Amino acid sequence: GQACFNLNSLAAWTGDRLAARPAAAAQLMALGRAVGIDDPGMGIITDSLIDWMDTDTTARPNGAEDGSYAGLAAPYRTGGVPLAEVTEMRAVRGVDGDAYARLRPHLCVLPTERSPINVNTLAPGDAPLVVMLTEGRLTLAAARAVIAARPESGWRDAAAFWSQPMLYGVEVDPAFRDLVTVRTDYFSVRVDVVHGGVRAVRTALIEARTDGGARTVIRRWTAEE
Numbered sequence: 289g290q291a292c293f294n295l296n297s298l299a300a301w302t303g304d305r306l307a308a309r310p311a312a313a314a315q316l317m318a319l320g321r322a323v324g325i326d327d328p329g330m331g332i333i334t335d336s337l338i339d340w341m342d343t344d345t346t347a348r349p350n351g352a353e354d355g356s357y358a359g360l361a362a363p364y365r366t367g368g369v370p371l372a373e374v375t376e377m378r379a380v381r382g383v384d385g386d387a388y389a390r391l392r393p394h395l396c397v398l399p400t401e402r403s404p405i406n407v408n409t410l411a412p413g414d415a416p417l418v419v420m421l422t423e424g425r426l427t428l429a430a431a432r433a434v435i436a437a438r439p440e441s442g443w444r445d446a447a448a449f450w451s452q453p454m455l456y457g458v459e460v461d462p463a464f465r466d467l468v469t470v471r472t473d474y475f476s477v478r479v480d481v482v483h484g485g486v487r488a489v490r491t492a493l494i495e496a497r498t499d500g501g502a503r504t505v506i507r508r509w510t511a512e513e
Contacts, residue, residue, distance in 0.1 A: 289474035289493055291414050292396035293319055294403035295377065296370040298334070299341040301401065306343045306368070311463035312403065313338065315420055318464075322419035322428065323390040332382035333391075340366045340380050352381035371397045372506065394420075396474075398493075399505055404469040407449050408442035410435050421464050422455070430454060445470055472496070474505070 297312040313334050320330030328350075335351030347353045354365045357379075364379065374395050377383050394416055405417055418431035426434070434454050443449040446468040450456075479490040492507040 289396060289398070289476040290404060290406045290469075290472050291409045291411070291417070292394055292403075292405070293417065293420065294396055294398040294400065295337065295374065296341070296397055296399070297401055297403035298338050299370065299401075304343075306341055306370070308338045308342060308348070309401070311461070314423075314461075315403070315464065315467070318423050319394060319416060319420040320387075320391065321424055322416035323394070325387055325390060329382060329387065333377075333380065333387060336381040336383075337377060340376075341368070341370055343368050350382075356381055370399070373397060396476075398474055399495075403467055404471075404473075405467050406469050406472045407446075408438065408470050409472060410438075412436070421467060422458055422460055423464055425458050425460070426454075443470055 293316060295316075298309060298316065299306040300309045316334050316337075317327065317330050320333065321327070325333075331350040335348035339348055339351035339353050345353050347356070352366075357364050357366070367376070371377070374392065374397050376397075377395075378388060393413065405421070407418075410417065412432050412435055415428050415431035415435060418434050419426055419428060422431075434452065437452060437454065443452075446465070449468055449470075450458075450460075450465060473496055475494045475496065477490075477492040477494055481488045481490070488509065490507070490509060493505040495503050495505050497503065
């Protein structure tokens, strides 16, 4: 559940207010470039996602508050709270079908303001996340090579990941470096049931707590898109 960028990291709680986290916005912009979305389009998506969650009513330079949605054929309002599902972003200004399809495989929604990525769980298809972590300083091919170079037992810590030959000397903002972890706190679960010709899908997000316990964050009788 952590081989992804957490959309809820875009906004941080300050008292009873949700406000933008610039470092997370820069990370999402970098991910957009990695999957082939141009900066103007990604800027609209990023600012609009922040406006969707924050608690003020002032639109960001490329964003959208309630007024942008009120005039639609089926009007609605921004959430003003963290996201519960990645699919919520479909209602956000700038997110068309193509952008959603490009971004969706690399996104998640976690009940935390951080977006730590366990690099020991990355598959070759997750290469855009490594490009994001390096702020675009690696190509997709180089990012896939980084993942392929993972030791059989995994990197022992974040420092081991960053010190490998293909990344050694790559200048990366500390905010991006801090996203790397070798621990997973959230796990995605999917159960497919077929009975009498009828199929049902049960999905859930489980948090593994540091005290050894676990809790179900959310469960659904639907496939997570």
